[in-house]
Structure formats: structure tokens, C-alpha cells
Amino acid sequence: MKFVYEFAEGNKDLADLLGGKGANLAEMTNLGLPVPAGFTITTQACKQYLASGVRPAGLDDEIGAHLSTLEEAMGRRLGDPHDPLLVSVRSGAAISMPGMMETVLNVGLGDASVAGLAAQAGGDERFAWDSYRRLIQMFGKTVCDVPGEEFEDALDAAKAAKGVRDDVDLDAADLRELVGAFQAVFAKHTGHEFPQDPREQLDLAVEAVFRSWNAKRAVLYRRQERIPEDLGTAVSVVAMVFGNLGADSGTGVAFTRDPGTGEPGIYGDYLANAQGEDVVAGIRNTVPLEDLERLDPDSYAELLRIMATLEGHYRDLCDIEFTIERGKLWMLQTRVGKRTAAAAFTIAAHLVDEEMIDMDEAVRRVTGAQLAQLMFPRFDLSDEPQPVTRAVGASPGAASGEVVFTAEHAVQRAEAGHRVILVRRETNPDDLPGMIAARGILTSRGGKTSHAAVVARGMGKTCVCGADEITVGEREFTVAGHTIAEGDVISVDGTTGRVYLGEVPVRDSEVVQYFEGDLDPANANDPLVSAVHRIMTHADERRRLLVRTNADTAADAARARRFGAQGIGLCRTEHMFLGDRRELVEKLILATTDADRQAALAALQPLQRDDFLALLREMNGLPVTVRLIDPPLHEFLPALEDLAVHVAVARERGERATRQEQMLAAVRRMHEQNPMLGLRGVRLGLVVPGLFAMQVRAIAEAAVALAAEGGTPRPEIMVPLVGAVQELETVRAEAEKILAEVVGDSGVPVLIGTMIEVPRAALTAGQIAEAAEFFSFGTNDLTQMGWGFSRDDVEGAFFWRYLELGIFGISPFESLDRDGVGRMVRIASDEGRAARPDLKLGVCGEHGGDPDSVHFFHEAGLDYVSCSPFRVPVARLEAGRAAV
Ligand code: PEP
Numbered sequence: 001m002k003f004v005y006e007f008a009e010g011n012k013d014l015a016d017l018l019g020g021k022g023a024n025l026a027e028m029t030n031l032g033l034p035v036p037a038g039f040t041i042t043t044q045a046c047k048q049y050l051a052s053g054v055r056p057a058g059l060d061d062e063i064g065a066h067l068s069t070l071e072e073a074m075g076r077r078l079g080d081p082h083d084p085l086l087v088s089v090r091s092g093a094a095i096s097m098p099g100m101m102e103t104v105l106n107v108g109l110g111d112a113s114v115a116g117l118a119a120q121a122g123g124d125e126r127f128a129w130d131s132y133r134r135l136i137q138m139f140g141k142t143v144c145d146v147p148g149e150e151f152e153d154a155l156d157a158a159k160a161a162k163g164v165r166d167d168v169d170l171d172a173a174d175l176r177e178l179v180g181a182f183q184a185v186f187a188k189h190t191g192h193e194f195p196q197d198p199r200e201q202l203d204l205a206v207e208a209v210f211r212s213w214n215a216k217r218a219v220l221y222r223r224q225e226r227i228p229e230d231l232g233t234a235v236s237v238v239a240m241v242f243g244n245l246g247a248d249s250g251t252g253v254a255f256t257r258d259p260g261t262g263e264p265g266i267y268g269d270y271l272a273n274a275q276g277e278d279v280v281a282g283i284r285n286t287v288p289l290e291d292l293e294r295l296d297p298d299s300y301a302e303l304l305r306i307m308a309t310l311e312g313h314y315r316d317l318c319d320i321e322f323t324i325e326r327g328k329l330w331m332l333q334t335r336v337g338k339r340t341a342a343a344a345f346t347i348a349a350h351l352v353d354e355e356m357i358d359m360d361e362a363v364r365r366v367t368g369a370q371l372a373q374l375m376f377p378r379f380d381l382s383d384e385p386q387p388v389t390r391a392v393g394a395s396p397g398a399a400s401g402e403v404v405f406t407a408e409h410a411v412q413r414a415e416a417g418h419r420v421i422l423v424r425r426e427t428n429p430d431d432l433p434g435m436i437a438a439r440g441i442l443t444s445r446g447g448k449t450s451h452a453a454v455v456a457r458g459m460g461k462t463c464v465c466g467a468d469e470i471t472v473g474e475r476e477f478t479v480a481g482h483t484i485a486e487g488d489v490i491s492v493d494g495t496t497g498r499v500y501l502g503e504v505p506v507r508d509s510e511v512v513q514y515f516e517g518d519l520d521p522a523n524a525n526d527p528l529v530s531a532v533h534r535i536m537t538h539a540d541e542r543r544r545l546l547v548r549t550n551a552d553t554a555a556d557a558a559r560a561r562r563f564g565a566q567g568i569g570l571c572r573t574e575h576m577f578l579g580d581r582r583e584l585v586e587k588l589i590l591a592t593t594d595a596d597r598q599a600a601l602a603a604l605q606p607l608q609r610d611d612f613l614a615l616l617r618e619m620n621g622l623p624v625t626v627r628l629i630d631p632p633l634h635e636f637l638p639a640l641e642d643l644a645v646h647v648a649v650a651r652e653r654g655e656r657a658t659r660q661e662q663m664l665a666a667v668r669r670m671h672e673q674n675p676m677l678g679l680r681g682v683r684l685g686l687v688v689p690g691l692f693a694m695q696v697r698a699i700a701e702a703a704v705a706l707a708a709e710g711g712t713p714r715p716e717i718m719v720p721l722v723g724a725v726q727e728l729e730t731v732r733a734e735a736e737k738i739l740a741e742v743v744g745d746s747g748v749p750v751l752i753g754t755m756i757e758v759p760r761a762a763l764t765a766g767q768i769a770e771a772a773e774f775f776s777f778g779t780n781d782l783t784q785m786g787w788g789f790s791r792d793d794v795e796g797a798f799f800w801r802y803l804e805l806g807i808f809g810i811s812p813f814e815s816l817d818r819d820g821v822g823r824m825v826r827i828a829s830d831e832g833r834a835a836r837p838d839l840k841l842g843v844c845g846e847h848g849g850d851p852d853s854v855h856f857f858h859e860a861g862l863d864y865v866s867c868s869p870f871r872v873p874v875a876r877l878e879a880g881r882a883a884v
């Protein structure tokens with residue numbers, strides 16, 4: 001196996017093997033850009049080292065051979081006392097993990113070669129001794145675990161002895177002495193002298209970089225960012241160039257356009273007479289990159305040329321690191337740069353205008369997750385409020401409210417009509433009711449996969465976590481000198497992780513205003529709105545999947561249509577039985593005679609007809625899938641415990657409570673241990689006479705009424721929870737009779753279909769299709785019953801642990817489990833279509849609005865996805881991305 005690649009042997013597509021840094025150094029080398037000579041040791045070598053604890057056989061020889069080539073290219077030899085070659089040893093994984101792993105600079109320097117380095121630097125002894133002390137310090141810390149403070153203390157002592165404050169005020173003699181002190185620190189902690197053999201330094205540094213893959217912070221970062229554990233890091237060995245050789249040297253970082261807004265124009269920082277680590281450490285203040293034009297016009301001009309070359313080559317925003325050594329520019333790193341969601345859209349549109357990419361590529365360059373971010377409500381920051389702390393933005397959104405410290409208080413205050421923010425050190429499953437009641441959640445511990453973060457994201461609730469600057473007490477928390485007591489108002493921004501004291505006003509994002517039709521993309525001065533408009537338009541042109549919405553009110557339907565919905569994929573009719581209609585439903589449930597039941601149904605029917613008419617009107621001309629009632633009926637009655645207490649108290653007082661007692665008896669009768677697997681869906685329709693018939697009649701009458709108004713109704717009747725074709729056939733036979741009676745030959749088409757949400761339905765889809773004109777996958781229940789996970793209980797209870805263990809990378813209720821639940825979807829689609837070629841296929845579970853799941857549904861050949869109104873644009877975009 002080949003473990004080492006010359007820069008000239010690699011290219012940007014080899015990131016898995018050479019890491020992002022190594023692959024891009026190779027690419028720049030091959031573009032003829034000024035990259036210091038070097039080579040990259042592969043991630044394979046790292047993996048073998050981590051598995052065995054020793055450098056893999058053959059690696060040392062390969063490094064030796066490449067080192068010779070490097071020495072030849074540079075005209076210098078590692079360890080040469082007169083003219084030494086120094087190298088940097090840099091980490092770099094396939095996926096960028098900024099600052100999480102180690103790098104060692106100035107490798108190769110020793111007692112014998114300091115003078116040679118000084119000569120090389122034109123007699124600059126100070127520089128040579130400073131380089132040496134940096135090597136001992138970095139090497140000591142990184143390779144040999146010497147505590148960093150010991151070196152800091154020695155440095156402080158040197159400055160104190162001389163009576164100066166800055167490192168730069170130490171001269172060559174001081175630094176030479178400091179090297180002695182550092183070597184003593186090194187020997188004390190390691191039990192041996194600082195290694196003078198340059199090759200030994202190099203080998204140990206390479207091993208240390210390998211090991212840094214498993215550094216605590218790197219492991220944590222991977223967990224948070226869901227980066228696989230087994231990638232390993234590559235190690236690039238690069239000839240050193242020095243930015244700290246005087247005023248004509250320096251180092252900087254730059255972006256080829258603004259990564260915050262996406263606007264064209266270079267953007268970066270420069271620090272004269274410094275090494276890269278000084279910039280990162282923030283020891284001195286950088287100047288804007290434009291200042292380099294004044295300091296070194298030639299290097300500046302060359303840098304601009306190189307940045308243009310890189311953009312043209314990568315056809316994207318690039319970020320770079322560079323060093324200028326005595327007026328000569330060197331490129332140390334480049335990569336396609338990270339950017340905000342807004343910048344992603346703006347840059348994609350600009351690159352199309354600049355003819356670097358086409359619209360298909362622009363659609364590929366943005367994601368539904370980025371669009372969703374742009375749709376969350378915003379804090380109106382026009383008054384420039386200052387955050388009191390910043391932490392992990394774990395679940396996006398903007399929320400203000402009174403601080404509460406327990407779930408119990410959260411529930412109490414919310415019930416009293418207050419908006420609350422639940423503040424906890426960390427959350428656990430007992431906090432769930434409080435999390436539901438709160439507008440936002442703030443924790444001082446835990447990252448993006450903590451319990452709080454996972455549960456909040458699942459609920460779409462704003463959450464900031466890991467705010468380690470705050471100290472959470474019983475009834476107050478402190479941060480940055482402030483004490484915030486229970487009841488005080490704070491504002492948390494789950495997108496940026498910022499926390500503000502007091503209330504910050506909230507507004508709709510511009511992108512939502514655009515979708516609402518309140519901002520004209522042609523007139524908007526805002527390049528973001530115009531970019532979103534262009535990219536969405538193209539995604540719509542390209543997508544094969546239709547996008548419908550889940551809506552049960554006319555207002556939701558209207559909004560979804562403005563957001564681009566092409567019909568309703570799921571109207572949950574039980575939502576229409578709440579409020580003052582509860583009483584009618586109670587009557588229906590408590591009815592003991594046919595006459596009572598018929599009376600209750602007769603009272604509900606005109607109300608239902610008006611509900612459906614309103615929906616059909618809003619979606620005039622587009623399909624509207626109405627699902628017959630699904631949940632167990634006792635969900636409409638008071639809770640057993642509450643009723644029992646009520647009745648007991650009444651009895652105690654000698655009061656009459658006939659109705660309550662009747663209800664209690666009914667609740668007891670209907671009580672189920674496992675209501676989700678009990679009397680619900682089609683089972684209810686088969687057991688409660690007249691219930692489904694009432695709904696079917698209401699749908700039919702609404703359709704006929706809209707047609708009479710001159711509209712174009714396209715109702716679709718959907719039966720929930722079917723597991724066997726016989727169930728559907730029974731309901732269908734009854735429905736067809738009613739349709740024949742009400743719709744007759746009026747020409748209004750009414751389809752009858754079913755949800756596929758019970759595993760047995762998926763596995764007998766060929767039979768079920770005989771009685772269904774369409775299937776809609778209820779992936780919420782299909783996931784619940786496929787995994788045997790109670791959808792109402794498990795997320796807060798143990799999913800965080802499953803995520804920690806890597807049993808799944810994301811909740812299967814959030815993103816479709818392709819292997820298991822997805823397989824059932826494929827089987828049902830294939831067998832359903834085989835039995836009925838024109839069978840319409842859709843999905844209406846939450847997954848219909850999840851980006852990754854939308855790609856799956858596209859691949860599986862479904863006709864449409866249906867999701868909540870706010871997810872409609874996300875689904876449109878992802879359906880487009882799946883098709884290009
Ligand atoms: C489903 O199960 O996926 C579905 C859409 O139905 P509900 O969420 O109402 O159970």
C-alpha cells in the first residue's frame with residue numbers, strides 16, 4: 001500500500017485519502033500556484049497507526065524517499081548545520097474540523113542548526129532563536145504532553161526579568177536563554193532531552209498528528225457534526241516559509257467573496273511580520289486585507305490573481321491561508337469556504353450571472369436546511385442589542401420570555417398565559433412537559449446531540465445549549481456579572497446561539513415575506529430575495545415530485561398555496577372536532593341508542609361540510625385529500641384521573657353528577673393500554689355506525705356545492721390505518737353508495753384511497769391496491785410500528801442515547817430510515833403499481849418535509865410529498881435538487 005503522495009501526485013478529488021488540506025495543496029501545486037514543496041501521508045497510514053499503535057511497515061522508508069525529493073527541490077537538507085530545511089507537519093481530515101487537531105511547525109531545528117537558520121535569514125539571530133523556542137514549545141505540548149503553562153510561565157519569567165511586556169521585546173540573547181529554559185522544562189516532564197535528530201522529530205510529530213484524531217475535542221466535534229469516527233487524518237509535511245522575517249513578511253487569511261452575505265469582493269485579514277499561529281492566537285490585531293496593497297503592492301496583486309484563478313477553478317467561494325516571506329507570496333491552504341445560508345443562495349445566483357455555473361448547479365449548491373434557516377423568525381436587531389453570551393445554536397428560531405428553572409414552573413406559567421424560557425443545566429426526560437410549554441430552552445451544558453438539543457429540534461422549538469458561561473442556580477442564573485432571576489425576561493436565538501437580556505422584538509424573515517407575496521423579487525433591493533426566487537423557480541421547473549401540504553384549516557391551506565403547495569395531501573379531520581364541537585363529539589360517544597347517535601352525527605355533518613367546502617375553495621382546482629377520523633375517540637373525552645376525582649368529590653359532597661358519571665363509565669369502558677394500537681382509524685369506522693358515512697357525505701356535499709359555484713373540486717377520501725384489503729373494501733362499499741347518491745353523475749371526480757401506515761398494509765399492498773385509487777404513506781405510524789417506537793414517548797426518553805451510541809445518526813421520526821421503513825415504502829410502491837398501474841403514490845408523514853427523505857421519495861418513484869405549510873418551500877427545493 002502506498003502511504004505517501006508527492007503534492008504533484010494528488011488532486012482535489014482525493015480528499016478521502018489525502019485529507020482536504022493535502023488534496024487542495026496538491027490541486028494548487030498542479031495549477032502552478034506558489035505552494036511550498038511537500039508531501040502528504042495518507043489517512044490509511046493514520047488508520048493503521050491508530051489500530052496498531054505503531055507506524056505501519058514501510059511508512060518510514062516512504063517518508064525517507066519523499067524527504068529526499070523535498071530536500072532536492074528546496075536545495076536544503078533537514079538538519080544541515082549551515083543551511084537547514086525546516087518543515088511543518090500539518091493535520092487535515094477529509095471533512096474540515098477547524099482547529100480540532102494538531103500541527104507542529106519548525107520541525108528539523110536543533111542546537112546545531114540554529115546558527116545556520118540565522119545565516120539563512122540574513123544573520124537574523126533573533127528570528128532563529130525565536131523559531132527554535134516555538135518548536136520546543138509546540139513539540140513539547142503536542143508530541144510529549146508537556147503542560148503548556150510551564151512554557152508560558154518560563155516566557156513570562158523571561159519578560160519579567162527583562163522588564164518588558166511583549167514577546168517582540170525579547171532580543172536574540174534573551175531568546176537563546178529562553179530556549180535553555182524550555183529545554184529544561186521539556187527534560188523535567190519527559191525524562192529525556194529534547195530530541196536533536198531532525199528525522200526523529202519528524203517521525204514523532206507525524207505520530208502526534210495521527211493521535212490528535214482522537215483528541216477529546218476532536219471526538220466531541222465529530223459527534224456534534226455527525227462526522228464518522230473512522231476517517232482518520234492525513235498529515236501534510238510542507239517546507240516551512242516564514243512570515244516573521246521582518247516588515248516585508250507576513251501572513252493572512254482571505255475569502256474570495258464575503259462568506260457572511262455572499263457579496264462579491266475579497267475579504268480577509270493580514271498580519272505583518274507574524275506566523276500563522278500568531279493570527280489564530282490573536283496576539284496582535286490584524287489589518288484588513290486591503291491594507292496589503294499599500295504594504296506590498298506586488299504580493300497583493302499576485303494574491304488577487306491567484307484568488308481569481310482559484311475561484312475560476314473551483315467555481316465557488318474559496319478561503320485561503322497565505323504567507324509572504326520577504327516579498328515572496330506562498331499559498332499554504334485553500335478550500336471551498338464555509339458560508340452562511342444567505343451567502344449560499346446569493347453566491348449561487350452570482351456565479352450563474354458570472355457564467356461560472358448553470359442554474360442546475362445553483363440548485364445543487366443550496367440546501368433545504370439552508371432555506372429553512374432563512375425562514376425562521378428573526379430577532380429585529382436594528383437597535384443593535386448586545387448578546388450577554390453565545391453558545392451552541394442547537395435548534396433554530398427566535399424566542400423571548402420569562403425565565404423559569406423547572407419544568408413544573410414552565411407548565412404553570414405557560415398555562416397562565418405567559419411566554420417562558422426554560423433554563424436548565426441540562427435537560428432529562430422528566431423535563432419534557434416543561435420543554436413543550438416553553439417558547440425556548442437554554443442549557444449551560446451539552447452540545448448539539450444533548451437531550452435538550454435533540455428533543456427541541458424534534459419539536460421545532462428554539463434551543464441554545466452548552467452556554468458554559470452561565471451558572472444555573474435554583475431560582476436564578478448568572479452570566480457576565482448579571483444575575484437573572486426567575487421571571488426576568490431573556491431572548492434566545494437558536495440560529496446563532498446568542499442570548500440577550502430583556503425582550504428583543506421578532507419579525508418575519510424577508511424570505512417568508514417573499515413567499516407570502518409581500519416582497520416583489522424583481523423590485524427587492526435585496527439580492528437574497530432575488531436569489532431565492534430564481535433558484536426556487538428553477539427547482540420548480542426541474543422537479544418531478546409534486547408538493548402538497550398537510551392542512552386542516554382554510555387559513556393554513558391558503559398560506560400553503562401561497563408557499564407553492566399543489567393541493568392538500570392530508571387533512572386530519574379530527575382537528576375539526578375540537579373547541580365547541582367537543583360537546584357534539586361527546587354526545588356521539590356517549591350515545592346509547594341509535595337515535596341519539598344519529599342525532600349527534602346529524603348535528604356534526606353540516607359543520608363538517610362547511611369545513612370541507614372552505615378547504616376545497618382554497619384549493620380550487622387542486623386535489624384535497626381528506627382523511628376520515630383517525631384517533632381513538634376517548635382522546636376527545638376528559639382524562640380518566642381528572643374525571644374520577646371530579647366524580648368522587650361530587651359524591652363526597654352529596655351532589656349529583658349524572659353526566660360526569662356517564663362519561664366516567666364511558667371513559668372506563670373505552671380505556672386502552674395501548675391506544676395507538678387500539679380502536680382507531682379504519683377500526684373506528686367499522687365499529688361506530690354512521691361515523692365515516694357522515695364524513696363521506698359531508699365531503700360529497702361540499703364538492704357538489706363548490707361545483708355549483710362554478711369551482712373545480714378534486715376531493716380524495718382517505719381511509720387511515722388499513723392493514724387488510726377487506727377493511728378498505730367494507731368502507732369503500734359504504735362510501736360508494738353515498739357518493740352515488742350525492743355526487744351521482746354530476747361529473748365531480750371523487751377518489752377513494754388509503755394510508756399505508758401499518759407494516760401489514762405495506763406488505764400486502766398488491767391486494768390493497770385493488771381497492772384503492774391512491775396510497776399515501778403515513779411514515780409517522782409506519783416508523784412507529786416498523787421500529788416499535790412509541791412516537792409520543794421515545795424521543796425524549798432515550799433517543800439521545802441511541803444517537804450517542806450511533807445506533808442511528810438522526811431520529812427516524814425526523815428523517816426516513818431508508819433501510820427499514822424505506823424498504824416497506826418501496827415494496828408497497830412496486831407491488832401497488834404492479835396491481836394498479838395508475839395508482840397515485842404520496843407521503844404525508846412528517847418526512848414529507850425532510851430534505852433527505854424527499855430525495856428518497858423521488859428515487860422511490862412517488863408522485864408527491866405532503867408537508868406542513870412552512871416546509872412546502874423546503875420540499876419544493878429538495879424535490880428540485882433530487883431531480884437535477
Ligand atoms: C402518519 O402516520 O404518518 C400520518 C400522517 O398520520 P398521523 O400523523 O396523523 O398519525
Ligand code: MG
Pocket residue numbers: 757778780781
Ligand atoms: Mg398515522
